[in-house]
Each structure stands twice: as structure tokens, then as C-alpha cells.
Amino acid sequence: MGIVGGGTVNVLKRNAEEIVRRAGRGVVITHAATRDINKERICDTTGITLTTDPQAVVSDPEVQIIVELIGGDGLARELVLAAIANGKHVVTANKALIAKHGNEIFARAQEKGVMVAFEAAVAGGIPIIKAVREGLAANRVEWLAGIINGTGNFILTEMRDNGSDFADVLAEAQRLGYAEADPTFDVEGIDAAHKLTILASIAFGIPLQFEACFTEGITRITREDVNYAEELGYRIKHLGMARRTDKGVELRVHPTLIPERRLIANVDGVMNAVLVKGDAVGPTLYYGAGAGAEPTASAVVADLVDVTRTLTVDPENRVPHLAFQPDALSDLPILPMAAVETAYYLRMQAADKPGVLADVTRILGDAGISIEAILQKEPVGDSDATIIMLTHRVLEGQMDQAIAAIEALDSISGEIMRIRLETLDAD
Numbered sequence: 001m002g003i004v005g006g007g008t009v010n011v012l013k014r015n016a017e018e019i020v021r022r023a024g025r026g027v028v029i030t031h032a033a034t035r036d037i038n039k040e041r042i043c044d045t046t047g048i049t050l051t052t053d054p055q056a057v058v059s060d061p062e063v064q065i066i067v068e069l070i071g072g073d074g075l076a077r078e079l080v081l082a083a084i085a086n087g088k089h090v091v092t093a094n095k096a097l098i099a100k101h102g103n104e105i106f107a108r109a110q111e112k113g114v115m116v117a118f119e120a121a122v123a124g125g126i127p128i129i130k131a132v133r134e135g136l137a138a139n140r141v142e143w144l145a146g147i148i149n150g151t152g153n154f155i156l157t158e159m160r161d162n163g164s165d166f167a168d169v170l171a172e173a174q175r176l177g178y179a180e181a182d183p184t185f186d187v188e189g190i191d192a193a194h195k196l197t198i199l200a201s202i203a204f205g206i207p208l209q210f211e212a213c214f215t216e217g218i219t220r221i222t223r224e225d226v227n228y229a230e231e232l233g234y235r236i237k238h239l240g241m242a243r244r245t246d247k248g249v250e251l252r253v254h255p256t257l258i259p260e261r262r263l264i265a266n267v268d269g270v271m272n273a274v275l276v277k278g279d280a281v282g283p284t285l286y287y288g289a290g291a292g293a294e295p296t297a298s299a300v301v302a303d304l305v306d307v308t309r310t311l312t313v314d315p316e317n318r319v320p321h322l323a324f325q326p327d328a329l330s331d332l333p334i335l336p337m338a339a340v341e342t343a344y345y346l347r348m349q350a351a352d353k354p355g356v357l358a359d360v361t362r363i364l365g366d367a368g369i370s371i372e373a374i375l376q377k378e379p380v381g382d383s384d385a386t387i388i389m390l391t392h393r394v395l396e397g398q399m400d401q402a403i404a405a406i407e408a409l410d411s412i413s414g415e416i417m418r419i420r421l422e423t424l425d426a427d
Contacts, residue, residue, distance in 0.1 A: 001034040001050070004093055004120070005069045006042035007293030008300045013044065019301070023308040027065075027301075031057045042293065058083040065307055067300060068092040073100050084108045084116070089311075091303040093120035093296055099194040099210040102201075106321040113315035117303035122195040123148050123272045125295030126288040127302065132276060133202045133323040139278030141203040143243035145424055148195045150270035150290040151179045151186035152218055152238035156255075157268040160226045160235070166219060178270055188217035189238060189253040196240035199274070200251050204244050204332065205324035209251070212334035216254035225347060225417060228388050229257050232373060234345075234421070235265040241422060248333040250340050257345050257390075257421040264424065275424060283424075338397035343372070343421040346391065346403075349384040351411040357387065360406055367402040369394045384413055390421065 001009075009029055012019065020026050032045070033054035051057065058066050058079050066083040070076045073096045080097065083090050084105070092098065098105070098118050109116045119129045123146070132141065147153050151173055158169040170187065173179035185191045197210040218238050229236050239256035242249060258265040263285055267273040272290030277283045289295035310318055320326060350356045357376075364371060370392045377386040391399075403416050 001032050001039075001041060001043075001045070002069065003042070003293045004296045004300065005032065005067075007297035008067065008069070009043035009045070009048070011294060011297045011301050012304075015301075019305060023305045025308060027304050027308055031060060031063060033057050054079050055082065058088065059086055063088060064311070065089045065091060065304065067304070068094055068097070069300070070094070071096070073097045077101050077105075080105060080116070081108060084112050084114055087112055087114060089114045089307045090116045091120075091300055091307060092116065092118050093300055094118070095121040095191070095194040095198060097121075099197040099208055102198070102208040102321075106326070109321065110315075110326055115307050115310065115318060116321060117307055118198070119303050120296050120299035122198050123274060123286070124150075124288070124290040124292065125298045126272060126274065126286050126290070127299065128199065128274050128286050129202065130302075131284075131286055132199065134319060136276065136278050136281065136284070137323070139280045141244070142277045142279060143241070144199055144203055144274060144276045145242075145264065145422065146192075146196065146199065146240045146272070146274035147237055147264065147267050148199075148240050148272055148274065148290065149186055149189070149192040149238060150272060151183065152189070152192070153267065153272070154178050154270045155187070156218060156221065156226070156236055156238060159221070159223050160230065161268075163223055163227070165223055166221060187219055189215040192238065192240045192253045196242055196251065196253055199240070200242035200249060202323040203242060203276070204249055205322065205328065205330050206249060206332055206334075207329055208322075209334050212251060214252040214254070214337045214340075216252075218255050220417065221255055221419075222417075224386075225345075225419065228347065228375060229345065229419075230260070231375065232257075232345075232388070232390060233260055234258060235260050236419065237265065237267075239422065244332070245335070247339065248335040251334045252337065252340065255419050257419055259423055262424055338395065338400065340396050341393050342396065343393045343423070344389075344391045344399055345417075345419040345421055346387075346389045347417040348387050348406065349413045350387050351413070352379045352385045353411065356409075356411045359409055359411065360387070360389075363405045363409075364389075364391070364402055367394075367398050367405075369398060369402055 193213040234257040273287040373390040375388040
């Protein structure tokens, strides 16, 4: 009965008549578990039996559907599995729970003939799960890319618009309530990796494999990187990228340069967006609020309507949890980053003397890496010159070797800043 729980109660009560028209029957919240029964709430709890014992709710024989809005994957997992064991349908907004334990949860649900709905677990109010699982069911999804963490997107937007440093914007995000006191899950990409794991699974028909997702945060991005990207016609976004290849599936979250002309590059602030490329439909973009009481409640209530509609449907004829029939999931492997092919932005500090650039380009050439653009910033006083390069697509393993060789040059100081680049073309 926190922010999303309160929002769910409000939406259900305000739109009760509309929900009956859509679902064929009413949806009534009868019980709710909360840490503090006397706490002031954003919703009216009249008619709801409040308890501090969540097990009492999941074991109540009168309750048909359990809504899990606790978060985390400890107590939440226990309660969801208990609800399933008791023959109850489950609606959850918990991305960590689904990403890490979804395979087990869906298997148990299949055995018991109940539904587990999780639209609110990815991108808040954007109905992206239904879009990929049902709306794009005719397509072979080729790739998807998402800005699926509002905190990270707010930080990068403020760095660009105000020329601020990362640490200053993070403090502002915490003050505004967009970032937690411990922002690790958001700024290191863990939250986005949970969501991307779920999206990739329903897009490609593979088991959930959160542990295989490559994750890199935005803490090393400087305002200089943001400005240089702008000069070259790009925006930096913290992107979740999943792509099907002949060798396996790319599953990665990292800062990414995107051409500024792309619609997704212009998604700013705390908003979310997911771009999905299907073979029949081409690229489709889904945009909206990624968090908040009522946007997330919108997805929770939509799931409640779905479950209510199918309460009497033969379990074998429901939409599969992960879009594909459980016995038809693919064993396509998740590729290691060394086997991923992408373009790159490189920023390095180099001694301002003849031959340095030639050494760098020779190393890149020997590694089979071609350069698309070079930007050189003149040094101030006796400082090193800043060199920025954009490369064409190359395997990450080749780029790793080239960067190591360049950093070993006496004329290069410090580490090279590497940011991956995706054009997100329709082809």
C-alpha cells in the first residue's frame, strides 16, 4: 500500500464502471498488507481489510488475485510462490523478481494453471509487454532498444541541457525524489538490466537470463563527453539493447551514442521509450511515463482486467507468460561482449606532438577498425590534446585489444573513454 499500491486503489475506484465494461465483472480490493496500518496514504482504504501479515492475504480463500507491489526478490518471491501454490493468479510490478526468478515462477504457475501478469514490471505505464507479446506476435523481432530507467535519463538530459557534472545532477535527482539515497540500481544499469532481460525473453522466446546481461553504468560520463557527442550529431543515452544474431542474442545495458535525429534520442527527463524492430512491421516506438503512482497503476490495473477476463478460460489456451509456448523456448545463447559488434566513440588524452595521431590510427588499422570521424581539441597551455574518434562497427574483442595497445603508448595519458554507438537504423 505504498505509492503504486495507493495509485492502484485510486485507479480501480475511480474507473470502476469502465473496468466492469471492459472486464465483464468488477475488481474489488478486499485485503492489503502493509508495514504500518496507521500510516497516512494517498488512497481511501474504506472497505479494505488492512493487515501487517502478507501471508494472511495470500492464503485467504476468498481472494482470487494477488497483487505484489513489495519489490525485491526475497519476501516477494516467497509470497508469489505461496499465492501460486494456493491456486491464485498473480499481478506484479516487480522487475527484479521476474528477471531473476521468473523461470521458476512461470513453471509453477503453469503447473497450477494460474496466470502471472507483469506488465508494470517494465517501463511503468507503457504497455510494452503486451505490445511485444501480443501486438507483434506476427513478427520475428530482430532487435529492441530501450531507455528504460527514468533516473539515468534525467541525469543525462540535465548534463546536456545545463552543462552540469554527473555528481551535481545526481544530487539534484535525489533531492527531487527521482533517485534513491543509494542510486546504484539506477546509475549502474541494474534496474534497466532487469527490464531488458524480461523484454529480450518475450521478444526472442528465450529463458530469462539476467546473470548473462552485460551492464555498464553512467558514472564515468563527463559533461565533455555529452558536449562532444552533440558536436558530432549524437546524444548519449543509457540504453538497453537486445539483438538476435545468427550466433546468439546480444543482451547489454550501457551508455550509448544515438544519432540526434532518431526519435528515441529526443526522449528526455524521466520519460521512458522502447524501440522494437520486427521483420514485418519495421521499427515501432513506444513512449510514456516509466514510473509514478498512476502510470504504473495503469499497467497493474490493465493486468487485473486481463486476468479477470480469463478467469474461466482453459489454462492451455491463455497467452503464454513469455509469449512463446513453454516447450518452444529457444536455446539461443547470450553472447559475451567480446562477440558483440557495434561502433564506438573514443576519447583520449594525447601528447601534442607530431606522429601521435598516426600511431593511434595505425593501431586501429592493424586491428581492422576503420574510422568514421575525428575531432581534435587543441590543448590549453602545456596540457595534453583531446582526441575524439568515431569508428565503424567492429567486434568488441578487437576494440578491447586496440584500446590496450593505444593506452600502452607513451604519448597517451590515462585511460581511453569508450562509449558504444548505435545508429538504430530500420534496416
